[in-house]
Amino acid sequence: MKILYFHQHFSTPKGSAGIRSYAMAQALIRNGHQVTMVCGSFGAGQTGLTQAFENGMRRGVVDGIEIIEFELPYSNSLSFLKRILIFLSFAFKSIKVAFTEQYDVLFATTTPLTAGIPGIFAKWLRRKPFVFEVRDLWPELPKAMGVIKNPIVLWMMSILEWVSYHSADRLVGLSPGIVEGIVKRGIDPKKVASIPNGCDLDIFAQEQQAWRPEQVKNTDLMAIFTGTHGLANGLNAVIDVAVELQQRQREDIKLVLVGDGMQKQALQQRATDLKLNNIIFHDPVNKTKLAGLMASADVGLQILANVPAFYYGTSPNKFFDYIAAGLPVLNNYPGWLAELIQQKHCGFAVPPENPQAFADALEYAADHRDELVVMGENAQNLARSQFNRQELSQKFAEWVAQG
DSSP states (O other): OOOEEEOTTTOOTHHHHHHHHHHHHHHHTTOOEEEEEEEEEEEEEOOSSOOOOOOOOEEETTEEEEEEEEEEEOOTTOOHHHHHHHHHHHHHHHHHHHHSSSSSEEEEEOOOGGGGHHHHHHHSSOOOEEEEEESOOHHHHHHHHTTTOOOOHHHHHHHHHHHHHHEEEEESSSSSSHHHHHHHTTTTTOOOOOOOOBHHHHHSSSSOOOOOOOTTTTEEEEEESSSSGGGTTTHHHHHHHHHHHTTTTTTTTTEEEEEEOTHHHHHHHHHHHHOSEEEEEEEOOOHHHHHHHHHHHSSSEEOOOHHHHHHOOOOHHHHHHHHHHHHHHEEOSHHOOOHHHHHHEEEEEETTTTTHHHHHHHHHHOOOHHHHHHHHHHHHHHHHHOOBHHHHHHHHHHHHOOO
């Protein structure tokens, strides 16, 4: 069976972005299917293609995956309007691919929500099976964050969401809240599979060359955040706890933020203005180097803005990377991940917008290193037992390629 797979932000492990789609494509190939991945250029990602673009596109095979890459440079640091324009451009180019390529099933994954547009056209105009994966609930999340306020735009997004869900033959949700949200739109629960993000144990659970930024001593407790520095990530909470820790004179606790995004410059400026010497900003790194950093870290920070829509409606890559590496996780918002951390005793769940509780947890971690070791073992056991990428990708391959 030939699968036409749309993911605008696709990356191989050589990039610094999530590799869910790469792993899922490999699972489809292992099951005897052919995969054509349609994507755009992504600052944090690497498709593996190196030849020059011709007429805004390049095509080739990387690790058994046929890749069609559009020259649509995207970065998390772009303005919201520029990102919207790139999303729409990718959708329109993707429609042409959906009409011209030969395939048996079309699969599309968000974000953005516009990723579903080629699937809608393929379903109704070419009568092709369409499988849609939902990574975030739109327009709920941008509406809850106040990013999109225009009622006409919100209405149009709601229509696109409804049409995407109802056009799909099958759907995939990455968290319990996402699955519930899809079903609430009138979709038969039997058509929705819950397949969360998985843990890349072959990368993070293997022995790696450990390293730390030069500002961090080997004896310091190093808590790391890895990922986008955007509004949704709420990283001012890390600045706030850095202030609290500095006031408590805990110079032995360092906070390392790895990644890029729209808010990074403002966060750096705030840290400078506050004369913080316990927070370090680092550029994005690829998965192998990230695994080395995690091997040296003591705590992984799972941080999001305090938006109720996030509580059950997200499945962040970083959480699964942390537990795969055997890192205890400090989570600062309620929801399914906070509940999981508490149930499995693999980290700390603190209330949102509470730098005192956040600092208390980090101090406890610094003063109880033996307990951290146990929490880390629990985290990796959770990764192996419930979120093994190999097992989840096999479930994915079987779901997508149904007759």
